[in-house]
Amino acid sequence: MQPIITMRGVDKWYGQFHVLKGINLDVQPKERIVICGPSGSGKSTLIRCINRLEEHQKGQIVVDGVELTNDLKHIEQIRREVGMVFQHFNLFPHMTVLENLALAPIWVRKMPKAEAEERAMFYLKRVRIAEQAKKYPGQLSGGQQQRVAIARSLCMNPKIMLFDEPTSALDPEMIKEVLDVMIELAKEGMTMLCVTHEMGFAKSVANRVIFMDQGQIVEQNEPHEFFNNPQSDRTKLFLSQILGH
Amino acid sequence: MAVSDTATESAAIGPPPATTGFLGWMRKNLFSNVWNTLLTIVCAYLIIRIVPPLVSWLFLDATWGEAAPQQCRAAEGACWAFVTEKHRVILFGRYPFLEHWRPLLGICVLLTVVLTSCFRRCWRPWIALVWIGGLGAFFVLMFGGDVPIGLRAAAAAAAGAFLIATLRSSGSTRSLLFGATALFALLALAAGPIFRVIDGVLNAAFGTGPLLAGATGIWFEIPTGLGFVSTSLWGGLPLTLLLSILGIVVAFPLAILLALGRRSKMPLIRMFCVGYIEVIRGVPLISLLFVGSFLLPLFLPRGVEISDLLRAQVAIIGFSAAYLAEVIRGGLQAIPRGQFEAADALGLSYWQKMAKIVLPQAITIVIPPIVNTFIGLFKDTSLVSIVSLTDLLLATKDIALADVDWRAFYAEGYAFIALIYFVFCFFMSKYSQYLERQFETGRQKRR
Secondary structure, three states: OOOOOOEEEEEEEEEEEEEEEEEEEOOOOOOOEEOOOOOOOHHHHHHHOOOOOOOOOOEEEEEOOOOOOOOOOHHHHHHHEEEEEOEEEEEOOOOOOOHHHHHHHHOOOOOOHHHHHHHHHHHHHHHHOOHHHHOOOHHHHHHHHHHHHHHHHHHOOOOEEEOOOOOOOHHHHHHHHHHHHHHHHHHHEEEEEEEHHHHHHHHHHOOEEEEEEEOOOEEEEHHHHHHHOOHHHHHHHHHHHHHHH | HHHHHHHHHHHHOOOOOOOHHHHHHHHHOOOOOHHHHHHHHHEEEEEEEHHHHHHHHHHOOOOOOOOOHHHHHHHHOOOOHHHHHHHHHHHOOOOHHOOOOHHHHHHHHHHHHHHHHOOHHHHHHHHHOOOOOOOHHHHHHOOEEEEOOOHHHHHHHHHHHHHHHHHHHHHHHHHHHHHHHHHHHHHOOOHHHHHHHHHHHHHHHHHOOOOHHHHHHHHOOOEEHHHOOHHHHHHHHHHHHHHHHHHHHHHHHHHHHHHHHHHOOOOHHHHHHHHHHHHHHHHHHHHHHHHHHHHHHOOOOOOOOOHHHHHHHHHHHHHHHHHHHHHHHHHHOOHHHHHHHHHHHHOOOOHHHHHHHHHHHHHHHHHHHHHHHHHHHHHHHHHHHOOOOOOHHHHHHHOOOOOOOHHHHHHHHHHHHHHHHHHHHHHHHHHHHHHHHHHOOOOOOOO
């Protein structure tokens, strides 16, 4: 099958700091990939390159048949098909939940307002938060905000969803409600790339786990093998540290 | 039993004497220590020395209603008869006396338009129509004479057509169409000056002479039946209001563009915006007014004339835009990066991101300094008196106080226009508080 994302020899620097070193990655449609690694290993940067929130300086990234270049048309085309969920939700605080969701369908997909709101309500029901539609983000809990953020991305009917540490800013008791939504999404066959330290989620949902360190993909494997039979010493150390406690 | 005992006992204990009530308040706020007590005594002394004489000058001993200057001089207090006698020239300057109803009506129209726009629920595209109509009516009333309609009518018709299209469309076409509406409306309103400027440039380059200016009324002119009054006779409150209202309304969008341009990734645009802002901020408004009224005409080709009023108006707009741009840039900088990223990730274009996500939040943050700038602009309009435009201040000084009989009563005259300035500035400051409350509802927690 044709991969939906291809990265070939991707390099990126922040000033002198080499964050991504020769990344090669193919993502098949409906694949669910969890990316983990110590902080500063470049995992967030990697997925942020996929929708051009970060610019790569070398190599090639092709998303859904479109190559990412400086061409604004290509970038906007890719962003329409790629949803992203952030660590800090980044909901728009001056709009109600419903307005947050309907905004992009109306302005980017040129959908009539009524239809966009109908779709927004549909996804709000799916993340089980429809009763909060008229509230402002600041009135919701962290877990609710993150579910709204997921629904907001889904309203664009993306082909790929990127999750950038979606649960690390949440109180522990709210993590589950967000993970549940993500698990459902995975079951429906969404292509997902997820930077997370939720190893339970990785074990039960992912079909590939990628371990990154110092800007390189050190190891990748299907989850059972990855957790039970890690190959490199660096991976073993990392796993012992995060699973040990 | 023991329990109820302690309960009654504790209930019986009142607060220590004199920490509540008026005495308590005084002790806490006015006499809490030696320094405060001293300050209280000094202030009380000053109040006693200043307030009663002021009240008797302003009200008790004042001469009210109609009175001769002699009566005023005999009286101890303020001579409000001066204001009664001269209020029309103060308010309307040199405008022909018998036609004063026109600027009066004009002021009413302007203020109605402004007040309508103050309500948040009126912030819809149709408000543009209210402004076009209001400003059009204002200019027709003030100018009178024959209104050249020709090309103006074409521009107005185009604006109308685009507006209807705007109301029916959605998405980014909507913003485009709305931009076209605004452009044509501006052309309809300001066809005369715009064509004169174009003429000036064309004439300087090719020596074509007045080419377009005559074309404003190329098809027909509508006689209003009112005598023509040139801008050199406009004055007083309508002038002050026109300069400040147009100043605010035009400078604001310009300032937004300048602020965005200053943060642009395109070096040329950024350099232009930085250059403009820094140059204009480095120069006092007075010198801009001088440049506009004395230097600019030297460069304009013969036969092309731009009124003093328009030149002052442009100077005020350009000046305030530079200051406002920096205020708005401050707001832009306060918006977290995550907001930009979320908008980008959803696929919004640059202008959608700015219009829907960034600017609404940025401008809400800087409402207080924006209104500050507006209040400053309103008061700065009095500087146009140095290029001999008869605003409120100059009308008071040069016309009302020019009457030998009344010359002694300048304090009353200035007090009167101070009151007018105060009313408008106070309204603006109250309105800014209203706006802040409006935007605060429902989202106390900001990320």
